[in-house]
Amino acid sequence: xxxxxxxxxxxxxxxxxxxxxxxxxxxxxxxxxxxxxxxxxxxxxxxxxxxxxxxxxxxxxxxxxxxxxxxxxxxxxxxxxxxxxxxxxxxxxxxxxxxxxxxxxxxxxxxxxxxxxxxxxxxxxxxxxxxxxxxxxxxxxxxxxxxxxxxxxxxxxxxxxxxxxxxxxxxxxxxxxxxxxxxxxxxxxxxxxxxxxxxxxxxxxxxxxxxxxxxxxxxxxxxxxxxxxxxxxxxxxxxxxxxxxxxxxxxxxxxxxxxxxxxxxxxxxxxxxxxxxxxxxxxxxxxxxxxxxxxxxxxxxxxxx
Numbered sequence: 001x002x003x004x005x006x007x008x009x010x011x012x013x014x015x016x017x018x019x020x021x022x023x024x025x026x027x028x029x030x031x032x033x034x035x036x037x038x039x040x041x042x043x044x045x046x047x048x049x050x051x052x053x054x055x056x057x058x059x060x061x062x063x064x065x066x067x068x069x070x071x072x073x074x075x076x077x078x079x080x081x082x083x084x085x086x087x088x089x090x091x092x093x094x095x096x097x098x099x100x101x102x103x104x105x106x107x108x109x110x111x112x113x114x115x116x117x118x119x120x121x122x123x124x125x126x127x128x129x130x131x132x133x134x135x136x137x138x139x140x141x142x143x144x145x146x147x148x149x150x151x152x153x154x155x156x157x158x159x160x161x162x163x164x165x166x167x168x169x170x171x172x173x174x175x176x177x178x179x180x181x182x183x184x185x186x187x188x189x190x191x192x193x194x195x196x197x198x199x200x201x202x203x204x205x206x207x208x209x210x211x212x213x214x215x216x217x218x219x220x221x222x223x224x225x226x227x228x229x230x231x232x233x234x235x236x237x238x239x240x241x242x243x244x245x246x247x248x249x250x251x252x253x254x255x256x257x258x259x260x261x262x263x264x265x266x267x268x269x270x271x272x273x274x275x276x277x278x279x280x281x282x283x284x285x286x287x288x289x290x291x292x293x294x295x296x297x298x299x300x301x302x303x304x305x
Contacts, residue, residue, distance in 0.1 A: 001036045004076070007069045009033055010040060013049065014058050014066045015123070067137040070094065074139065078279045089280035090119035096133075096141040100224045100244055101268065102126040106142065109292050116288070120281055133273050139282050140272035142289065144241075152271040155286055156300060157293040160241035162263035164202060165254045169234040177237075177257055180204050183213040187236035190220030191227055202239045204261040241266055243297070268293065 001009065012022035013033070023033035041048050048062035058066055070092065077091040097106055102124070110122070125138075133141065133152065147154050170187075177183055183202060191200045199220070201212040217236050221227050228245060231238040232253060248254040270289055276282045294300070 001032070004073075006036050006040050007073060009036055010048065011066060011069055011073065013037065013056055014062070017055050017057060019056060070137040074137075074279070074281075075275075078281070081280050087280075088119050089117055089284050091281055092121045092123055093281040093285060094123045094125075094137055094139045095285070096125045096138050098142055098144050098268075099126050100241075101142050101144065104243070105292065105296055106289065113285070113288050117281075117284055120284075133271075139276055139279065140270055140285065142268065142270050144266050144268045146267065147269060147271070151274070153274055153277060154269045154271045155290065157268045157270055157290060158297040158300060159265040159267050160243060160297065162239055162266055163242045163245070163249070163256045164204075164237055164239045164258050164263075165231065165245060165249065165256045166237045167232055167234045167253065168255055170231075170236060171255060171257070173234070180206055180211065180213055180258060180261055183215045183237070183258075186215045188215035188217045189227060189230040189236045189238050190217050191238075192220050192222050202237075203264055204258065205264060206261055210264050239263065 009022060009026060009028070012025060013019055016022050016025070019033050019037075020030050023030045026033070037049065044065070046061045047059055048065055050057050050059055050062075074091065074094075081087055081089065103126075107124075113122075114120075133139075142157070144160070174186055177186055188202065193200075199214070201214040203210055203212055205211075215237060219230055219235050221230060224240070224244065227238055227240065228248070230236070231245075232248070237257070242249070245254055249256060270286050272282050272286070
């Protein structure tokens, strides 16, 4: 096997966790696949895979090598595609999606993406953690919040209206705030970014300017599902995108407060490394996800682009 074939084999072994399945997918005898990886490890002078009777998984060196290999193979696929502009986008597209946006916006429509681009294989991770796109071999991410990494290319998808709300039980016990200044007298469920331990205050537009408020509280979480669950249990006020609690507000299990003072809104963007700008796979996904968000939340106002 040549070096590129060996890299593709190694990538599939890592992704499938099996020599047998990877060899079958690539129409290779299992013995040939095993021998090729052994030769690769010998040439690199390190063990790339941990082998057990049930599973194969990468070592620390193997995981790092896998991520670099996937980036190299993606670059090669894009270079070949550039020579044939009429070719359909193909190959593996690695995505990392913000949890709620993955489950509530993107994945419910992902079948449409596959029908349009059947030759693209999606590899999707989901969560709120910060990722190093280049080091981890991620092609693009969808993230909510203000952008802090200027090395990435960003395209705004939407700006989500936010609400402050709480359970009826909490409001009966603690009262309903009638003005933003009264937030200091209330409990809130805190939300923080796990890798930064950075707390997020409430934000409202008061007298034409954005003001931050940090109510007290006895609980902090770093997961959107937990955040809503705590609000439903009466643990305190929460501020989050309206679409995330539309059903709860409609049914009355959560109640909006301070509706006369709008929040500035939560921006949502798709980001990708600069060297992926010309990738056909990235380009069609970005265009598709812009279309999905416009259909779900309406077109962006010009001043928010």
